[in-house]
Amino acid sequence: MDRKQEATATSKPECILVLQGGGAMGAYHIGALQALGEHDFEPDWVCGISMGAINGAIIAGNEPEDRMTRLAAFWEAISRPSMFPPFGDTASRSWRHVLSFAQTLEFGQPNFFTPRLLNPFFAQPGVAATSFYDTAPLYETLAGMVDFDRLNANKTRLSVGATNVETGKLTFFDTKNMAGRFGPEHVVASSSLPPGFPATVIDGGSYWDGGCVSNSPLRAVLSDLPYGHAVVFVIDLWSASGTAPDTMEAVAWRAKQIRYASATPDHVEALAAKVQLRRAQALLGHDIARAAPLRLDIVHIVYHPADDQIPSSDAEFSRGSIAARHASGLADMRRALAERPWHRREDPHHLGCMVHRVTHDGVCTMT
Numbered sequence: 001m002d003r004k005q006e007a008t009a010t011s012k013p014e015c016i017l018v019l020q021g022g023g024a025m026g027a028y029h030i031g032a033l034q035a036l037g038e039h040d041f042e043p044d045w046v047c048g049i050s051m052g053a054i055n056g057a058i059i060a061g062n063e064p065e066d067r068m069t070r071l072a073a074f075w076e077a078i079s080r081p082s083m084f085p086p087f088g089d090t091a092s093r094s095w096r097h098v099l100s101f102a103q104t105l106e107f108g109q110p111n112f113f114t115p116r117l118l119n120p121f122f123a124q125p126g127v128a129a130t131s132f133y134d135t136a137p138l139y140e141t142l143a144g145m146v147d148f149d150r151l152n153a154n155k156t157r158l159s160v161g162a163t164n165v166e167t168g169k170l171t172f173f174d175t176k177n178m179a180g181r182f183g184p185e186h187v188v189a190s191s192s193l194p195p196g197f198p199a200t201v202i203d204g205g206s207y208w209d210g211g212c213v214s215n216s217p218l219r220a221v222l223s224d225l226p227y228g229h230a231v232v233f234v235i236d237l238w239s240a241s242g243t244a245p246d247t248m249e250a251v252a253w254r255a256k257q258i259r260y261a262s263a264t265p266d267h268v269e270a271l272a273a274k275v276q277l278r279r280a281q282a283l284l285g286h287d288i289a290r291a292a293p294l295r296l297d298i299v300h301i302v303y304h305p306a307d308d309q310i311p312s313s314d315a316e317f318s319r320g321s322i323a324a325r326h327a328s329g330l331a332d333m334r335r336a337l338a339e340r341p342w343h344r345r346e347d348p349h350h351l352g353c354m355v356h357r358v359t360h361d362g363v364c365t366m367t
Contacts, residue, residue, distance in 0.1 A: 014228060016044065017047070017059070018235065019235050020049065021053070021191075022237030023050070024051075024314055025305070025325055027325035028329035029052065030072070031327060031330030031332075031333065032333040035333035037064070043233075045158075045221075047217035047218070049210035050215065054190075056160065057151065058074055058146055061158070070146075078141070079318065094309075097313065098312075112137055120195075138191070142188070152181070154175045158174070160186055161214070164207060168213070169213070170213040172217070173190075188200050189207035192207060215238065215262035215264075222271050228295075229295040229342075233299050233336075236301065236302045239302050242258075253310070256314075268298055275296045276352055279353075298353065299342075299363075335362070339362065341354070341356040
């Protein structure tokens with residue numbers, strides 16, 4: 001039985017989890033994974049960039065029954081208790097977030113990154129002169145949270161995106177292709193956002209955060225489309241759409257959202273177009289040996305933060321905020337799974353891909 005026939009014989013679709021970067025807002029991913037587990041929908045392939053790569057490594061690098069426990073332990077380890085109780089009006093909650101962010105600036109985050117003793121502008125040329133923080137603690141944390149033997153056995157595929165500093169190109173480190181050489185340095189490379197963090201050196205090359213080029217790892221799926229029926233859950237932490245700002249703080253927040261959204265809707269459309277083209281080729285009888293997947297469903301879920309969030313929410317790690325983001329991810333993914341749009345109707349014969357956008361009003365399917 002070939003790969004296509006195997007996929008056709010499997011009633012349950014392949015599950016691909018695509019996790020965007022977003023620093024502390026990545027706690028939203030925890031809720032999304034929890035909801036998937038509630039519906040017995042464990043990912044077969046995880047693609048991540050930046051914090052999406054870190055969460056992705058913990059997911060793919062642990063057995064399904066241990067994933068939520070390890071994710072909770074990781075986020076507990078890298079955060080601090082909230083400085084004040086999580087109540088009050090929007091302005092009061094925002095000021096608490098500002099204080100939490102100031103704490104991060106001053107002290108870094110435990111088990112994640114620490115501030116350099118010397119300001120890099122006054123350091124001699126070298127690693128210490130290229131970043132404000134040292135990510136050495138993250139290596140040890142990952143070693144305790146991720147089973148790299150499991151990752152290298154490719155039991156759950158993991159792809160993490162990083163930017164090659166010399167070429168400026170996005171590179172994916174993929175457990176499928178690395179012959180047992182995937183390590184914590186590949187995860188750290190995907191998360192090395194300048195100028196906060198230094199570049200990570202791998203095989204003589206220097207790598208920064210994949211978000212320097214694209215904060216969405218969807219390109220990994222585009223380059224290796226699955227066969228059979230697959231559902232791609234695209235979990236975004238930044239909204240490309242939003243209201244026009246009317247204060248300088250709102251300008252900073254909206255500009256960051258647009259920058260890090262990385263045109264994910266365009267990537268979704270490109271992926272859908274590629275699948276549709278392959279389906280058309282198959283229907284026309286061309287290149288049958290490399291025919292399109294039988295069906296690809298893209299479920300696009302975007303985190304919409306509450307009004308109390310600040311422009312630096314991606315570096316605001318208070319446990320109250322982490323809990324709120326976790327709850328949002330859980331609610332949004334539950335909404336998508338409750339509707340199961342990939343089973344809602346028969347797919348039209350001429351379409352190989354369906355896109356389902358999740359909103360607070362439900363799930364909208366586009367063809």
